[in-house]
Amino acid sequence: MILRLAGRNLVRHRWRSSLTAGGIAVAVGLLIFLSSWIASITNQMIDSATEAGVGHVRVEPAVGDATPALYDSFAIDEAALASLEAEPDVTRASPRVASFGLLGDEDRSQVVQLLGLDTRREGEASVFARSVSEGRWLDPEPAEMGMPREGVLGHQLAELLGAEVGDELVVFTQAADGSLGNDVVEVVGRVRTGRGDLDRGGLLMHMEDAQVLLALEERAHEIVLTTPDLDAVEEAAARIAAALPAALGVDAVHRAHGPEAQDGVVLNTWMELAPHAAEMIDFASGAWYVIYAFVFALAGVGIVNTQRMSVLERRREFGVVLAVGMSPPLLSAIIVAETVLLAVTGALLGVMLGTAAILIAGRYGIDPAAFTAYEGEMSVLGVSFGEPMYTSLADASFAAPTIAMAGLAFVFAIPAALGAMRLDPVRAISGRT
Amino acid sequence: MTSKRSLLLASLALALSLAAESAQVRADPERAAEPAVPSADEVMQHLDRLYRADSSQGRVTMEITTDRWSRTLVLDTWSKGEDYALAVIRSPARERGTATLRNPRGLWNYAPRADRLMRIPAGMMSDSWMGSHFSNDDVMRETSWEDDYDTQLSWVRQNDRRVLRAVSTPKPGAPVVWTRVVTYMRAQDWVPLRTDYYDGDTRVRTMRYSQIETVDGRPVPTRLELIPHDQPGERTVMSYEDLEFDVSISDALFTPRGLRREAQRR
Numbered sequence: 001m002i003l004r005l006a007g008r009n010l011v012r013h014r015w016r017s018s019l020t021a022g023g024i025a026v027a028v029g030l031l032i033f034l035s036s037w038i039a040s041i042t043n044q045m046i047d048s049a050t051e052a053g054v055g056h057v058r059v060e061p062a063v064g065d066a067t068p069a070l071y072d073s074f075a076i077d078e079a080a081l082a083s084l085e086a087e088p089d090v091t092r093a094s095p096r097v098a099s100f101g102l103l104g105d106e107d108r109s110q111v112v113q114l115l116g117l118d119t120r121r122e123g124e125a126s127v128f129a130r131s132v133s134e135g136r137w138l139d140p141e142p143a144e145m146g147m148p149r150e151g152v153l154g155h156q157l158a159e160l161l162g163a164e165v166g167d168e169l170v171v172f173t174q175a176a177d178g179s180l181g182n183d184v185v186e187v188v189g190r191v192r193t194g195r196g197d198l199d200r201g202g203l204l205m206h207m208e209d210a211q212v213l214l215a216l217e218e219r220a221h222e223i224v225l226t227t228p229d230l231d232a233v234e235e236a237a238a239r240i241a242a243a244l245p246a247a248l249g250v251d252a253v254h255r256a257h258g259p260e261a262q263d264g265v266v267l268n269t270w271m272e273l274a275p276h277a278a279e280m281i282d283f284a285s286g287a288w289y290v291i292y293a294f295v296f297a298l299a300g301v302g303i304v305n306t307q308r309m310s311v312l313e314r315r316r317e318f319g320v321v322l323a324v325g326m327s328p329p330l331l332s333a334i335i336v337a338e339t340v341l342l343a344v345t346g347a348l349l350g351v352m353l354g355t356a357a358i359l360i361a362g363r364y365g366i367d368p369a370a371f372t373a374y375e376g377e378m379s380v381l382g383v384s385f386g387e388p389m390y391t392s393l394a395d396a397s398f399a400a401p402t403i404a405m406a407g408l409a410f411v412f413a414i415p416a417a418l419g420a421m422r423l424d425p426v427r428a429i430s431g432r433t
Numbered sequence: 434m435t436s437k438r439s440l441l442l443a444s445l446a447l448a449l450s451l452a453a454e455s456a457q458v459r460a461d462p463e464r465a466a467e468p469a470v471p472s473a474d475e476v477m478q479h480l481d482r483l484y485r486a487d488s489s490q491g492r493v494t495m496e497i498t499t500d501r502w503s504r505t506l507v508l509d510t511w512s513k514g515e516d517y518a519l520a521v522i523r524s525p526a527r528e529r530g531t532a533t534l535r536n537p538r539g540l541w542n543y544a545p546r547a548d549r550l551m552r553i554p555a556g557m558m559s560d561s562w563m564g565s566h567f568s569n570d571d572v573m574r575e576t577s578w579e580d581d582y583d584t585q586l587s588w589v590r591q592n593d594r595r596v597l598r599a600v601s602t603p604k605p606g607a608p609v610v611w612t613r614v615v616t617y618m619r620a621q622d623w624v625p626l627r628t629d630y631y632d633g634d635t636r637v638r639t640m641r642y643s644q645i646e647t648v649d650g651r652p653v654p655t656r657l658e659l660i661p662h663d664q665p666g667e668r669t670v671m672s673y674e675d676l677e678f679d680v681s682i683s684d685a686l687f688t689p690r691g692l693r694r695e696a697q698r699r
Binding site for chain 1: 497499501502503504525527528531541542544545546547549550551552553554557561563564689
């Protein structure tokens with residue numbers, strides 16, 4: 001009966017009910033959409049810093065105070081990688097080689113960052129493969145001898161070179177033995193990794209091809225490790241460091257480059273290697289809570305205001321129903337029920353609104369550059385903001401905004417309900433306060 | 434009053450300077466007999482034409498020493514006029530046929546394994562040529578002493594001998610990365626002995642010329658040693674095993690087809 005009475009009251013005041021429910025719907029929809037958008041930015045930053053960058057944990061040769069160069073590599077084989085992957089803290093151990101070269105044809109060329117990847121490990125599920133915007137990702141196995149080597153280009157590099165999928169280019173590079181490596185590369189795809197340097201100048205190749213080109217057979221510049229839990233990466237790194245000597249056959253494992261790290265390997269977590277990105281991600285998470293608080297506060301003030309006005313307008317009505325025998329607690333319950341009904345209706349509308357916004361932004365993207373006068377490629381801490389960002393329902397938070405808003409409405413309805421309970425029927429009917 | 438004092442001071446300074454000059458000439462009779470400094474245009478034109486004349490053909494051994502590795506390249510070179518140059522690596526086997534071509538349309542590297550040419554951007558003229566300490570510009574001689582630099586000449590004494598010093602500063606807009614280049618030449622025939630390249634006030638690298646031989650009647654240093662000062666212990670030595678000037682070379686050699694033919698020649 002309480003719900004029926006509350007529903008009838010809401011229907012009798014259509015405009016006021018619609019406005020309140022609409023306000024709650026917009027707030028909930030906005031929160032759901034923002035949760036997805038912020039998650040897409042944060043995920044892009046994490047992917048950029050880890051999967052497309054230094055992994056969760058990176059192992060590279062110790063070179064003392066020097067900056068690791070083309071020549072600083074270590075021997076690597078399948079047994080060593082399998083041994084690392086057998087560790088409970090390692091879900092994937094991907095060796096990589098990296099250098100610089102010149103890529104082009106008879107008409108133009110560009111300096112490129114050459115990255116050789118183990119495509120059996122960094123296959124279709126890798127961030128690189130997921131970033132393919134045109135063409136395809138590298139095959140699991142390199143092309144046969146005598147055929148052009150496969151290459152995937154950063155999308156901006158491809159634009160600079162005017163290279164289409166299927167084009168053949170030449171790559172020149174200085175090899176580790178001092179010789180000059182050169183080969184033909186067939187462009188099989190373009191990627192938008194979100195990592196500015198790779199998008200602008202990345203040539204991604206099979207590690208075996210890059211090793212031949214750079215005269216680094218059976219050697220790698222780094223091993224990028226993925227751990228099961230990004231939040232527990234520090235603890236995992238400590239355990240991996242203990243396992244490295246046996247797995248790689250090295251004597252020393254250091255936690256930082258420096259004068260002491262003259263031999264063996266250096267192991268770092270992604271937060272140590274990309275501290276700015278880690279701080280930015282923390283900041284983005286913190287900003288999310290601030291946004292939450294603001295939207296809740298605004299919506300809460302709206303609910304309180306509407307309920308207060310509703311009670312004031314209906315003082316005579318409340319006076320009459322109390323005079324004819326309705327108990328004050330029942331009247332209070334009806335008022336709370338009205339608010340909860342409004343909140344639930346608004347929240348459900350908000351879920352639909354937020355879902356629609358996420359689906360639209362997921363299909364067409366949101367271009368941050370559209371909100372600024374800047375026309376170039378925007379990149380912050382290696383994360384490209386010059387491209388449209390796409391939202392996903394999987395990243396959205398539905399339950400928290402909906403439940404929180406309904407709870408908030410209930411809490412804000414209590415003062416109005418208590419006021420109605422204390423109402424004197426005679427004074428209320430006479431219009432005196 | 435002020436202008437009178439300035440005039441007096443200027444006259445005094447001039448008189449002192451003339452007196453000092455006269456005293457120095459008396460103390461250094463050899464300097465009094467120094468010939469006039471030659472025309473900068475003439476000297477720099479001589480430097481520009483030193484290794485190319487109207488045309489040239491040679492075989493060069495390039496020994497590259499770095500702190501990581503040492504290697505020796507043997508290459509054949511051709512040049513014609515100011516705009517055409519070709520260098521083809523003959524050994525070692527891994528790089529055999531790798532070549533660099535310059536003609537008025539641009540600069541290219543040739544990848545023999547791929548049988549493709551790749552244009553080298555103009556901005557990479559100062560980059561290393563084939564891993565050596567020589568730049569693309571050093572080997573292909575794209576820039577010109579006469580056209581790209583303003584040069585001041587003077588006589589200086591080094592090891593008790595008089596040498597010609599050329600201080601060259603890039604002309605505005607010239608495709609040169611150095612802020613100053615100082616070349617020391619033999620007084621009698623302007624054969625270069627040493628060139629220092631500066632970035633600001635820092636001497637970045639030095640080229641030493643030696644083993645001067647007469648080639649087709651012209652004295653030419655046949656050993657060029659390039660020392661980068663920021664990489665201690667490293668150097669590249671380029672030695673001409675064979676060098677001929679004013680030979681007949683077809684323009685067709687300096688085309689992609691001519692390059693391919695020459696690069697694939699065994």
